[in-house]
Amino acid sequence: MAFGATRIARQMLGRAIAYSEYGNPKQVLRCIQYPVQHCSPEELTVRFLASPINPSDINQIEGVYPSRPSMTTDLTPNTPSAVAGNEGVVEVIDVGSSLRDRWEPGQWAVMSTTNLGTWRTHLTTKPENLIRVDQYAFHNVQEAASLTVNPCTAFMLLHSAVKLQPGDWFMQTGANSVVGMNILQLARHFGYNSINIIRARPDAESLKERLRQLGATYVITDEELMQRSEMKKLVPKWTENNPPKLGIDCVSGRTATEMSKYLANSATISTYGGMSRQPLGIPVSLLIFKDLRFHGFWLTKWKDEQPSKFRDLVIQMQEYYRRDVLHSPDVDLVDVDANAEPADFLKPFTDSIGAHGKKVMLFHYDN
């Protein structure tokens, strides 16, 4: 798993996936090449080993995400641009002279901030933008690459809105999302029970089994959820009249509305995504007679407000990987040749965007 440390060769060219206008990623993304900068005494130069494609990365390129990188002429002198991507794992390849007591080539790190642009090969940056990680804590490189967003979000969703006790129940939509699967692994660790909703599909039974193996107590499809007379009998039976105190939602729309009907009085719905692109409609009776509460969670805002707590959380998640509490759920690894011609560097990204399943781009270097 170790990657050999490499000093920066003279005139090395980096490659990045960038955009100069917002829009459909397949139309606005392009590959740019840039000279890899030598680092100043206070900087590090790193190369990316792997970077995931997350839904928020796509929303940023579309121009519909509240947090966005500035477009600058740093890499593209003629037209301001931004490099896409927010998450990834890097290997240090050069260390500024004043940092050599703390950093060394070969060290792995992840991003401490958003908007650094991680769909690229090389970056020269301040160490404050990075969090050192131990490569031997992970089962594979994709776990390290995906450390800072989904596991951290999963942990916060289970702990920020409601204080669950072992044996308590929660419900979640989008249970097969990577966040959802991280939630299941953590819930098993903490002893929480769950009713999980997935979209109906031909292979629903095998997906249900996979989620149960990860820690789900029950898994139903959205179509099964809509069978109200059946669900009204099943949920009290499953939960032994200890109804879910927490609903976790990344889908919104009809699925989230229906889920809310099975929650306990005064339960909280914690919304963290809106994959259906539909609004969350809540009958007033659920507010008046059940006093349901609504909570939104956005990791980006939380970590901007509490950067040192975020660093601690990232290291806590790393330790969960080391202790086998967390395992990378199934993701598709997509090979990217770091020295490819621009069109060939771009293609695996544009092919992966919009394709089903989580993609993690794996950068391959000649040395």
Ligand SMILES: NC(=O)c1ccc[n+]([C@@H]2O[C@H](COP(=O)([O-])OP(=O)(O)OC[C@H]3O[C@@H](n4cnc5c(N)ncnc54)[C@H](OP(=O)(O)O)[C@@H]3O)[C@@H](O)[C@H]2O)c1
């Ligand atoms: N608030 C935060 O801080 C935060 C942090 C991380 C992630 N998120 C959000 O959490 C969500 C999941 O992220 P992820 O990285 O775990 O995603 P992911 O692994 O790519 O999974 C996407 C999930 O969305 C479902 N989905 C896709 N299109 C849908 C539709 N039209 N209707 C209903 N469900 C649909 C997928 O179900 P199928 O398998 O059926 O397609 C899958 O369960 C995203 O909305 C993301 O932006 C928010």
